Amino acid sequence: MKIGIPRAFLYYRYKELWETFFRELGIEFILSPETQNDLVRAGSMHAIDEACLSSKIYLGHVAWLLDKCDYLLIPRISRYGAGTVCSKYQAIYDVVANTFRKRRARLLCCNIEPRTADGEMAAFIRLSKALGRKNAESILAYLAAKQAQKKAQREELEQQERLLSRDGMKILVVAHRYNVCDKFIGEPILNRLREMGALPIIADIAPKKEAVARASSLSETLPWALSKELVGSVAIYRRHVDGIILLSAFPCGPDSLVNEMLTRKIKDKPVLTLIMDGHRGMAGIETRLESFLDIIRFQEARDYGCV
Amino acid sequence: MAVCKVSLPHLGNYHIPLSVLFTLGFDIEYIVPPPISSKTLEIGSRHSPEFVCAPFKYTLGNFIEAIEAGADTLVQVAGSCRLDYYGELQELILADLGYKVNFINLAGMKKLDPLSVYLRLKQFNPQASLGRIARVLPLAVRMVECMDKVEDYIRKNVGFAADQDLFEKTHREFLRDLRNVRSRRDLDILYRDYKKRFQDIEVQSPPNPLRVGIVGEYYTIMEPFSNHFIEKELAAKGIVVDRWLNVTNTLLHAPKEIKEKVKPYTSYAMGATSMATISRALRMAKMGYDGIIHVKSFGCTPEVDAMPVLQNISRDYQIPILFLSFDTHTEKTGFITRLEAFYDMIVMKKRKRKREYLPGFV
Structure with missing residues (x-):
């Protein structure tokens, strides 16, 4: 038996958790490759044209995996403790089921409902039950996976601290993890920033609890948990960086409002809004990044009295 | 203050x-x-x-x-x-x-x-005063219910009225008089009067009229300007327009468990209005409507996610669904063209079906 895991959306958040869980249970799994052009093209073909780029990419990954595995892992989250989620997370399982109905995809849902306190563990137990595993076995696997996830998060944060203590121009890239980590959406921008001599800081790597708590300092009624984490990390990191890039995939629902709120509320740092829409041309983005970095450099030179 | x-x-x-x-x-x-x-x-x-x-x-x-x-x-x-x-x-x-x-x-x-x-x-x-609010609130709720009933009747009948303007005029007068209602008694009398007035308007509906359902996103469905007055356009072509979504059916008397009704199409609740959209579309498909129009604002995530499901319903029940997305363009021509093409299609489909049942009938 082989499980297929699409390398998109929540994968980037739960990478260690899922991988360790299946490894512990001795279940083979296959990951879709990093996003490239033909995956995006395939995804756009299957998706509704108005859907966001991230969800088109997701469908591209699903399409790639369909013939290569026995089951597809499609997680569904209806809300987190910290807030609601974009309705895409609630709907994605049924979107995949309906889009690929003809190909008789066998889907495995990891449905995290908030009603029980240990919603996540219950979801994993249900998941492995569907695969014919015993409860005790899967609880152990889940706990081991949770440890691995926590360890990875700790390491990530330590690395973030090291980055922040380095010299040089630091740019906070505020984007959902599945966008910033994606080879197609986020990585070209991070690489370009590095080439231009700036140090990108990924906003999604932050102490989550603190971030959620500090989000209210910028926005009181923000409903979405994942946006809260990002907004909170802006509150945490803004003093340590030279500029902020709000990176978003067209037409992301939560970002359409949250990024507007951030651009209106952040007055002390230059802010650049970038929207990625699946077109390959990077020239326009590069020009904007270049002039953004130039503005920061000019501003800092002026602050030191050099100009 | x-x-x-x-x-x-x-x-x-x-x-x-x-x-x-x-x-x-x-x-x-x-x-x-x-x-x-x-x-x-x-x-x-x-x-x-x-x-x-x-x-x-x-x-x-x-x-x-x-x-x-x-x-x-x-x-x-x-x-x-x-x-x-x-x-x-x-x-x-x-x-x-x-x-x-x-x-x-x-x-x-x-x-x-x-x-x-x-x-x-x-x-x-x-x-x-809390007491006063508690007295007026039921009146406001009842007003919403009456308005929704009247509008539902209009949508289903105005297409076949000999004098369509009379419907609109009566509706305008109803709304005007509704503004002056001050008690439950006033409202009941007003509603009874206008119900009779509406029913007195001559309606010549054919034995088997075209029926089109409207489903979709909350605001764009209910604010007629934002959907280019789609209901009026449809009615003018002689179509029974059915729209379940209104304040009465959602905020005041929300159905309890929609999820069960949409099996086998979806396994989980898909968020916001998408479940209402899917369950109503499925119902209309089962009832043999001639077409469904899905109305939403551009980029509405829950409704975009409902679309793959609607496409499957359309395939399974052979019911045409027109997907319309409204943004800030106020130009009407493109919209009218699509609506006309949709209308021609459902008319042809209906004729064809009739021929299948009654050989020799053209």
Whole structure:
């Protein structure tokens, strides 16, 4: 038996958790490759044209995996403790089921409902039950996976601290993890920033609890948990960086409002809004990044009295 | 603040029960904003984020129009999609524009226990009496129900009236008289009168008329300007228009468990209005409607996610579904062309089906 895991959306958040869980249970799994052009093209073909780029990419990954595995892992989250989620997370399982109905995809849902306190563990137990595993076995696997996830998060944060203590121009890239980590959406921008001599800081790597708590300092009624984490990390990191890039995939629902709120509320740092829409041309983005970095450099030179 | 002038953005004709609720119940003035127009949209889009959904732009524009008409207290509602964040951002935008208003954002209300509701109500008018509000609220609710019933009757019959203008005239008069209703008794008498007046209008409906259902996103369905008056266009072609979505069926008498009814199409609730859309579309498909029109604002995530499901329903039940997405374009031509093509298609389909049943019939 082989499980297929699409390398998109929540994968980037739960990478260690899922991988360790299946490894512990001795279940083979296959990951879709990093996003490239033909995956995006395939995804756009299957998706509704108005859907966001991230969800088109997701469908591209699903399409790639369909013939290569026995089951597809499609997680569904209806809300987190910290807030609601974009309705895409609630709907994605049924979107995949309906889009690929003809190909008789066998889907495995990891449905995290908030009603029980240990919603996540219950979801994993249900998941492995569907695969014919015993409860005790899967609880152990889940706990081991949770440890691995926590360890990875700790390491990530330590690395973030090291980055922040380095010299040089630091740019906070505020984007959902599945966008910033994606080879197609986020990585070209991070690489370009590095080439231009700036140090990108990924906003999604932050102490989550603190971030959620500090989000209210910028926005009181923000409903979405994942946006809260990002907004909170802006509150945490803004003093340590030279500029902020709000990176978003067209037409992301939560970002359409949250990024507007951030651009209106952040007055002390230059802010650049970038929207990625699946077109390959990077020239326009590069020009904007270049002039953004130039503005920061000019501003800092002026602050030191050099100009 | 002694006496405030409160206002909410338009949604169909629901400003009438709202104004009764505020003037009679809270004893404060209710400013009816100017009707939604291309000007509303222009003002709203100018100050809105670029790719936010159209209802944000309409409501922001209408807020500004209401302020210019004299309102000093604005109320924004909450919902289970992006609507939940409309309030805070609109308050911020209005403040940045320099408007000094009292903004009441219902999304900030996390709990719905009686005490916090009462305290929130006190924000409208410190002297408001709970007893009075409790008396007026059922009247406003009943008004909504009556309005929705009347509009439902109009949608289903206006297409076959000998004099379609008479329907519209009577509806206008009904709404005008509704404004003056002050008690439950008034309302019942008014409703009975107008029910009779509507039923007296001559309707020559054919034995097997074209029936089209409208499903989709909350705001764009209910605010006729934002959907280019689609119901009127359909009725003018002689179609029975069925629309389940209204305030009565969602806010006042929400169905309990929709999820069960849409099996095997979806396994989980898909968020916001998508389940209502799917369950109604499935029902219409099963009832043999001639077509379904899916109406939404551009980029509405829950409705976009419902579309793959609707496409499957369309395939399984052989029912045509027209997907319409409305944004800030007010140009009507493209919309009319698509509607006409859809109409021609369902007419041809119906004729063909008739021929299948009755050989020799052309």
